[in-house]
Amino acid sequence: MKMNKVLSLALAAAMALSLAACGNSGSGSNGGSVSGSNGGSVSGSNGGGSSSSGQQPTGGSTGELITVGVINNDPNESGYRTANDAAMRATFTEENGYKATFYNNNDAAQQIATAQQMVQDEVDFLLLSPASTTGWDSVLKDAQAAGTQVILFDRMLEADESMYVAAVVSDMPAEGKTAVDWLAAQGLDEYNIIHIQGHMGSDAQLGRTGALDEKVNAESNWNYVTQQTADWDEATARTIVQSVIDSKKPFNVIYAENNGMARGAVAALDAAGIKHGKDGDVIVMGFDSDKWAMEAVLNGSWNYMGLCNPMQAETVDSIIKDLAAGKQPDQKIIYTPERGFDAATITQEDVDTYGT
Amino acid sequence: MTTPVKDPQARVERPDESLWKRLTRQQLFIPVAALALLVLFNLIADPSFFAVSMKENSLGNPVLSGNIISVLDNASELVILAIGMTLVTASSGGQDISVGATMAIAGSVILRMVCGSQVTADTMQMNLILAVLIGIAATMCFGAFNGALVAYFNIQPMVATLIMYTAGRSIAAWINNNQLPIINDLSFKYAGTFLPGIPVPTPIFITALVILIFWLVLKFTTLGLYTQAVGINPSSSRLNGLDPKLIKLLTYVILGVCVAVAGFIRVSRSGSINYSRIAENIEMDAILAVALGGNALSGGKFNIYGSILGAYVIQFLTTTLYKYEVPSTALPAYKAVVVILLVVLSAPVVREKLSRVKKAPVKAAKEVS
Numbered sequence: 153m154k155m156n157k158v159l160s161l162a163l164a165a166a167m168a169l170s171l172a173a174c175g176n177s178g179s180g181s182n183g184g185s186v187s188g189s190n191g192g193s194v195s196g197s198n199g200g201g202s203s204s205s206g207q208q209p210t211g212g213s214t215g216e217l218i219t220v221g222v223i224n225n226d227p228n229e230s231g232y233r234t235a236n237d238a239a240m241r242a243t244f245t246e247e248n249g250y251k252a253t254f255y256n257n258n259d260a261a262q263q264i265a266t267a268q269q270m271v272q273d274e275v276d277f278l279l280l281s282p283a284s285t286t287g288w289d290s291v292l293k294d295a296q297a298a299g300t301q302v303i304l305f306d307r308m309l310e311a312d313e314s315m316y317v318a319a320v321v322s323d324m325p326a327e328g329k330t331a332v333d334w335l336a337a338q339g340l341d342e343y344n345i346i347h348i349q350g351h352m353g354s355d356a357q358l359g360r361t362g363a364l365d366e367k368v369n370a371e372s373n374w375n376y377v378t379q380q381t382a383d384w385d386e387a388t389a390r391t392i393v394q395s396v397i398d399s400k401k402p403f404n405v406i407y408a409e410n411n412g413m414a415r416g417a418v419a420a421l422d423a424a425g426i427k428h429g430k431d432g433d434v435i436v437m438g439f440d441s442d443k444w445a446m447e448a449v450l451n452g453s454w455n456y457m458g459l460c461n462p463m464q465a466e467t468v469d470s471i472i473k474d475l476a477a478g479k480q481p482d483q484k485i486i487y488t489p490e491r492g493f494d495a496a497t498i499t500q501e502d503v504d505t506y507g508t
Numbered sequence: 509m510t511t512p513v514k515d516p517q518a519r520v521e522r523p524d525e526s527l528w529k530r531l532t533r534q535q536l537f538i539p540v541a542a543l544a545l546l547v548l549f550n551l552i553a554d555p556s557f558f559a560v561s562m563k564e565n566s567l568g569n570p571v572l573s574g575n576i577i578s579v580l581d582n583a584s585e586l587v588i589l590a591i592g593m594t595l596v597t598a599s600s601g602g603q604d605i606s607v608g609a610t611m612a613i614a615g616s617v618i619l620r621m622v623c624g625s626q627v628t629a630d631t632m633q634m635n636l637i638l639a640v641l642i643g644i645a646a647t648m649c650f651g652a653f654n655g656a657l658v659a660y661f662n663i664q665p666m667v668a669t670l671i672m673y674t675a676g677r678s679i680a681a682w683i684n685n686n687q688l689p690i691i692n693d694l695s696f697k698y699a700g701t702f703l704p705g706i707p708v709p710t711p712i713f714i715t716a717l718v719i720l721i722f723w724l725v726l727k728f729t730t731l732g733l734y735t736q737a738v739g740i741n742p743s744s745s746r747l748n749g750l751d752p753k754l755i756k757l758l759t760y761v762i763l764g765v766c767v768a769v770a771g772f773i774r775v776s777r778s779g780s781i782n783y784s785r786i787a788e789n790i791e792m793d794a795i796l797a798v799a800l801g802g803n804a805l806s807g808g809k810f811n812i813y814g815s816i817l818g819a820y821v822i823q824f825l826t827t828t829l830y831k832y833e834v835p836s837t838a839l840p841a842y843k844a845v846v847v848i849l850l851v852v853l854s855a856p857v858v859r860e861k862l863s864r865v866k867k868a869p870v871k872a873a874k875e876v877s
Contacts (some may be wrong), residue, residue: 207660226784227675227681227686228678228680228681228686228783228784229784229785230782231688234686234687234688234877238686265512290631306684352837378833380830380833380835380836381835381836381837382836383785383788383836383837384782384785385785385786385788386778386780386783387774387777387778387783387785387786387787388836390777390778391578391582391826391827391830392830392836394578394582395575395578395827395830395831397573398573398574398575398578398831399575399831400556412780412782412785415778415780416778419701419778421566422565422566422701423565423566423568423571423701423702423709424563424565424571424573425563425564425565425566425571426566427566442688444628444690475527499645
C-alpha cells in the first residue's frame with residue numbers, strides 16, 4: 153500500500169513536471185530535463201511545488217512571474233542541505249510570484265553546464281550554491297551579458313563582487329571562531345583535541361578548521377591528538393575516534409565539523425564507555441542545524457553545536473523583491489544570523505526555533 | 509627429478525623448489541602473505557596494537573576493546589559483501605559496482621519500516637526481523653534487476669550495475685521522502701553495537717553466521733560447482749544441462765541478500781543514514797577483497813575464503829593506517845599501491861617469474877660446486 157502511494161505520488165510529480173516543462177516557454181525542452189534529472193523524488197516530496205506547477209496551465213499568463221534558476225547541491229548530502237533545499241523549494245513557488253527551475257548536483261561541472269543553459273533560457277535571476285569556488289567566470293560573464301542577475305546563497309565563489317548582485321551566506325570563519333572561543337571559555341587545563349574535518353577544501357571545512365588551527369598553534373596547552381578528515385561521513389568519524397581510543401592516547405575534546413560526524417564520534421565513545429557531554433570527561437562539539445543534534449545538546453549528551461543556518465531562502469526572496477522594485481541591497485554580502493548553542497544554556501525553545 | 513607429478517605445470521626438478529613453487533601457486537598465498545606482512549609490521553612497530561582490554565560501555569555492559577576487535581568489527585560489512593561479490597565475479601566474470609548504492613537502499617528501507625511514518629522514532633514501529641526481511645526482499649529485487657540485465661540481456665556487469673550505482677542513492681532518499689530518519693530505540697542498535705551482556709560486537713557474530721551459512725551451502729549444494737562451471741564456460745555448462753542464465757541471475761540475487769545484511773549492520777551502528785555518504789566506495793573495497801583473495805576477476809574458479817581473508821586484510825590495512833595517523837584522504841592512495849602490487853603479482857608473466865625465483869640461485873650454487 154505504501155508503495156502504491158509513493159508510486160502514485162511519483163507519477164503525479166512526473167506529470168506535474170512535464171506540464172511545467174510544456175508551460176515554460178523560455179526554457180523549452182530543457183526545463184523538464186533539468187528538474188527531471190534529479191529524480192521525481194525531490195519534487196514529489198514537496199507538495200506545494202508540484203501542485204503549483206499543476207495549476208499553471210489554467211493560470212495561463214507567465215508574464216508577471218519572475219523566472220529564477222536555482223542551482224543547489226545534492227539534498228541528500230546532509231541534514232543541513234535537505235533543510236536548505238526544502239526551504240528554497242517552498243519559497244520559490246508560483247504563489248510567491250516565481251517561476252522556478254531547480255537543479256541539484258554536487259558536481260561543479262554539471263552545475264556550470266546547467267547554469268549556462270539557464271542563462272541562455274534568459275531567467276531573470278540565477279540563484280547559485282556552487283559546489284566549488286572556481287570555474288564560474290564564463291557563466292557569470294554570460295549572465296551579465298544576458299541581463300541575468302546572479303545571487304549566491306549558502307556558498308561563495310571566487311569572483312569579483314561586481315559579478316553578482318548579492319550573496320547570502322554563512323560566515324564560516326566566524327562560526328569556527330565562535331566555537332573556538334566557546335571552547336577556550338571552558339577553561340580546561342589542557343586541551344587534547346580530536347579534530348574531525350569535513351570535506352577538504354569546502355567552505356565550511358576551511359572556516360571551521362582555520363579558527364581551531366590558529367588557536368592550537370598559538371596556545372601551548374592546546375594539542376591535536378589527531379586531525380583527520382572524515383569527509384562528512386559518520387562511519388569514518390567513528391573509525392577515527394575508535395582508533396584513537398584503541399591507541400590509548402588521552403583526549404578530552406571532540407571537535408567535529410558537522411553533526412553527523414560528531415554523532416559517529418559519540419558512538420565510538422559510547423562503545424568504549426567514555427563519558428561525554430555536560431558532566432562527562434570529553435567535550436563533544438558539532439555544527440549545522442539538525443534538530444536531533446540540538447536535542448543531544450539539550451539533554452547534555454553533547455556540549456556544543458555551532459549553528460549553521462540553512463534558511464537563506466527568505467532573505468534571497470526579499471532581495472529579489474527589492475531588486476524588482478528597483479531597490480539595490482544595502483550590502484553585497486549578507487551573513488545569515490548564526491550563533492552557538494551550549495548545553496548549559498540551550499532551551500527547548502531554541503531547539504524548536506532553529507532545529508531543522 | 510624424483511617427484512612424481514601428474515600435472516605437467518607442476519613438474520619440478522627439485523623438492524626444495526617445489527615447496528616455494530607450490531606455495532606461490534596456492535590461491536591463498538597472496539592474502540595470507542599480505543596479512544602476515546601487516547601483522548609483522550605491527551608487531552615490530554608497536555606490539556601494543558594487538559592488546560585487547562575489557563571496558564565498560566556507556567550502558568554499563570562489559571565490552572572488549574582493542575585494534576583487533578575494531579578490525580574484526582569494522583570489516584563485517586565488507587566481508588559479507590565480498591562473499592556475494594565472489595559468487596557474482598565467478599559466475600559472470602564481472603563485478604557489481606552498485607553494492608554501495610544498494611546498501612543505502614537496504615538501510616533506507618529498513619529505517620523506513622522501523623520508523624513508520626515518523627522521521628524521528630523513539631521506539632520501533634515494526635518488528636525488527638520483519639523490517640530486515642523486507643530490506644532483504646528489496647535488495648533481492650535490485651539484485652535480480654542487475655542479474656537479469658547481465659544474464660538475459662548480456663550486458664557487461666559493470667555497465668549493467670552502473671545503472672543502480674547512479675540511481676541507487678536517489679532511490680534510497682526517495683524511499684524516505686528525502687528525509688533523514690533517525691531511530692533512537694536502543695534495541696535497534698544491538699545488531700551494530702553490542703548485545704546486552706555480550707562483550708563481543710554483534711557484527712562479528714553476524715559475519716560468522718553468514719560465513720557459516722555460505723560454508724554449508726557450498727558444501728551441501730551444487731551452487732559452487734555450477735557457478736564455477738558457468739563462469740568457466742557458459743556454453744559447455746549449458747550442454748551439460750545447466751541453465752547459465754539462471755545461475756548468473758541467482759548469484760546476483762544472493763549478492764542482494766548480502767547487501768541487505770551489510771546495509772542493516774551499517775545503519776544499526778548509528779540508527780541513522782546519510783544517503784550520499786553511507787558505504788561510499790565500498791564496492792571498490794569489495795572488488796579489491798575478491799582480487800586479494802586470489803580470485804580471477806574474469807570469473808571461473810573461485811575461493812570464497814580467499815575473499816573473506818582479503819576483506820580482513822583491507823580492514824587491517826585501514827586500521828593500521830589510522831593508527832599511524834595517515835590522513836584518511838591518503839588511504840585510497842595506499843589501497844592503490846596494494847592494487848598495483850596485486851595486479852602486477854597476478855600477471856601471468858610475473859607469476860611465472862615468481863615461481864622460478866628460487867630456481868636461479870640454487871642452480872647457480874650447483875654450478876659453482
